[in-house]
Amino acid sequence: MSSNGYVLGHSQYGKAETHVVRVYRDDPEAPHDIVDYNVSVALSGDFADTHLTGDNAKVLTTDATKNTVYGFTKEHGEEARTPEGLALALANHFVDTVEHVHSARITVEAFGWRRSHDHPHAFVKAGDYVRTVSVRRSAEGVSVVSGVKNLTVLKTTDSEFHGFFQDRFTSLKPTDDRIMATAVRAQWAHEGTDVDWDASFAAVLDAMTGAFASSYSYALQQTVWEMGQAVLDAAPSVLDVRFSCPNVHHFVIDLSPYGIENNREVHHADDRPYGLIEATVKRSEDVDTTAAYDPGQAW
Numbered sequence: 001m002s003s004n005g006y007v008l009g010h011s012q013y014g015k016a017e018t019h020v021v022r023v024y025r026d027d028p029e030a031p032h033d034i035v036d037y038n039v040s041v042a043l044s045g046d047f048a049d050t051h052l053t054g055d056n057a058k059v060l061t062t063d064a065t066k067n068t069v070y071g072f073t074k075e076h077g078e079e080a081r082t083p084e085g086l087a088l089a090l091a092n093h094f095v096d097t098v099e100h101v102h103s104a105r106i107t108v109e110a111f112g113w114r115r116s117h118d119h120p121h122a123f124v125k126a127g128d129y130v131r132t133v134s135v136r137r138s139a140e141g142v143s144v145v146s147g148v149k150n151l152t153v154l155k156t157t158d159s160e161f162h163g164f165f166q167d168r169f170t171s172l173k174p175t176d177d178r179i180m181a182t183a184v185r186a187q188w189a190h191e192g193t194d195v196d197w198d199a200s201f202a203a204v205l206d207a208m209t210g211a212f213a214s215s216y217s218y219a220l221q222q223t224v225w226e227m228g229q230a231v232l233d234a235a236p237s238v239l240d241v242r243f244s245c246p247n248v249h250h251f252v253i254d255l256s257p258y259g260i261e262n263n264r265e266v267h268h269a270d271d272r273p274y275g276l277i278e279a280t281v282k283r284s285e286d287v288d289t290t291a292a293y294d295p296g297q298a299w
């Protein structure tokens with residue numbers, strides 16, 4: 001495994017971002033359904049040879065992993081109605097049927113489509129968030145992490161920010177009334193797989209957005225904590241929830257040079273830089289879901 005004393009560390013490979021759309025049209029009388037997934041496969045295992053010598057004898061091609069995604073989306077149609085179901089089927093397949101694969105990570109972005117005008121086969125893309133899933137299967141078992149990204153929420157009041165630490169670079173003015181907005185990226189790890197994935201996702205989303213709306217905020221950090229607690233209250237299978245929330249700053253524009261009063265009505269929505277508030281809320285101190293979350297290769 002080593003040459004010149006160098007050592008091959010963790011490696012993984014597979015086809016990233018296979019974009020698959022499945023139509024459910026089995027019953028000619030019934031309205032069609034669709035799912036729309038961007039599926040990434042990452043396999044780890046006995047693959048040192050291909051890195052060290054170029055011997056590909058054990059390499060299941062990334063092309064085959066892509067074809068498996070398409071094939072499974074058809075053959076495992078009922079499981080594929082949820083992104084968790086498809087990801088579990090794929091992860092189990094790669095580990096159970098390819099002996100060189102010791103662990104598989106399947107990540108899915110699920111794009112929503114809403115039925116258009118109650119039409120049986122016309123849809124409008126739902127752009128308000130992307131649902132995400134990361135499933136890891138290894139010899140130790142299987143873990144499922146559900147998530148959401150780009151869930152953009154905003155409230156026009158009930159948000160203050162003051163009393164913060166001062167140093168010589170602190171120039172921010174305290175405020176007792178501001179817009180608070182964020183594009184929530186959250187991931188939550190489940191205990192087990194006996195979960196109604198759609199119902200659980202809906203409960204988590206409702207809890208998060210409800211807590212954002214109803215909690216009075218003295219910092220986005222506090223609101224994240226409120227949202228996390230609401231998620232754990234609403235979804236019994238969730239062990240912990242990890243947030244990464246950009247603080248989308250809204251600055252009140254000074255209109256006085258034009259002789260116009262601005263009573264915190266007109267703002268500049270700044271896209272960058274942004275504060276980034278990240279926190280994990282755990283069901284208890286001894287919850288450790290480290291292996292469930294995708295560390296990626298870039299960290």
Ligand SMILES: O=c1[nH]c(=O)c2[nH]c(=O)[nH]c2[nH]1
Pocket residue numbers: 161172218219220221247275
């Ligand atoms: O909710 C906030 N938290 C901060 O840590 C922070 N820092 C900042 O400049 N504005 C804000 N707002």
